[in-house]
Amino acid sequence: MELKTLESIDRISILNAFNECFSDYFIPFKLTEEQLISKMTSDKIDLSISVGAFENGKLNAFILHGFDNIKNQKVVCNGGTGVVPDKRGFGLTKKMYHFILPILEKKGINKIILEVINKNFQAIKSYEKSGFAITRELVCCNGSFEFKKKNKEVTLKKLENHKWIDLESFWDIRPTWQNSNSVLDNLKATNILLGAYIKNKLVGYVIFNPNSCRIHQIAIAKNYRRKGIASTLLWEMKIQNGAHFSVINIDKKSESTVKFFNSLGLKNYLEQLEMELKINNH
Structure with missing residues (x-):
């Protein structure tokens, strides 16, 4: 599995991977290309600090990161983590963070934040293994x-x-x-x-x-x-x-x-x- 940032990856590849990853999610959903563009704009996604896992050229997992300066801190927000169903259980989320963290450190990023459904125990466990801690509970x-x-x-x-x-x-x-x-x-x-x-x-x-x-x-x-x-x-x-x-x-x-x-x-x-x-x- 090859790990690399996503700035050179075409949008359709990201869209296809996104929809495959979330096809069996807690709340399944599918984005159009226009909706993906809107999401990436609103989440301030920067593909140069986002990461993907590839096998034979196919994007099998990704972390989309947004960036902003908030109160004199450089903050990255996880705008979506996805792993295609048949590649789960191999620790790809942890591997992607292991790959991207030195890049973020070099850029002087102070912290990464994310939101995860409170019943998605597998994802929570994966994030905790990558060093994340719970900061607050949220209601929709x-x-x-x-x-x-x-x-x-x-x-x-x-x-x-x-x-x-x-x-x-x-x-x-x-x-x-x-x-x-x-x-x-x-x-x-x-x-x-x-x-x-x-x-x-x-x-x-x-x-x-x-x-x-x-x-x-x-x-x-x-x-x-x-x-x-x-x-x-x-x-x-x-x-x-x-x-x-x-x-x-x-x-x-x-x-x-x-x-x-x-x-x-x-x-x-x-x-x-x-x-x-x-x-x-x-």
């Missing part, structure tokens, strides 16, 4: 929005030229990679960013992808919570895009956030673990 919800209450004092406006530092002041929890600020900056052309104002003061916002019906971020200023502001924002999203929403990777420690989505009709359909491997810590 989806379902049809049921109207709770609307705040008539609230005026809704599209947010343009926003400053993340202002929006972050509303946060209780740090978003995961797919919902992070820098990833969302990459998706400005696709996403809707709507602000909630009371007397011209910004008191909450939502970032929503109308194509996937996914809520990436929603947050309300601490002194304005439990006033129907979040429900008002989501009511507007329902009017524009329909009632079915999903939200992935909510930090389980934020019980109020999970309960809020549950109260609106969204059900917990999946739990994941966020894992981290520290590399250059000096």
Whole structure:
């Protein structure tokens, strides 16, 4: 089995391997080429720090890595690990990390993060063998929005030229990679960013992808919570895009956030673990 980075590998080979690897997954899915391009863009995938395992020229396993600078740290995110069914059980994930870690160290990467389904015990064990540790538990919800209450004092406006530092002041929890600020900056052309104002003061916002019906971020200023502001924002999203929403990777420690989505009709359909491997810590 030959191990190498993926910058010289054509997209169709990656697509075919991806679909073969995930054909029997917990939640089986299949991507089109367009969907793969969209995923690679949104996850900020860099093929020069991604790795594949090849046999007779066929891509049998891969790790797709995204890259970003977050709070003065060089962070790599695992945007997908796959091994084709008949090549599992040979420790390919561990071998690929053994190959790519010196490359990441040389580039000064500080840590790698990833998410894995909490019942995928084989994958969790494989990541732990590669040095990863669990950092937090995550919840994914989806379902049809049921109207709770609307705040008539609230005026809704599209947010343009926003400053993340202002929006972050509303946060209780740090978003995961797919919902992070820098990833969302990459998706400005696709996403809707709507602000909630009371007397011209910004008191909450939502970032929503109308194509996937996914809520990436929603947050309300601490002194304005439990006033129907979040429900008002989501009511507007329902009017524009329909009632079915999903939200992935909510930090389980934020019980109020999970309960809020549950109260609106969204059900917990999946739990994941966020894992981290520290590399250059000096």
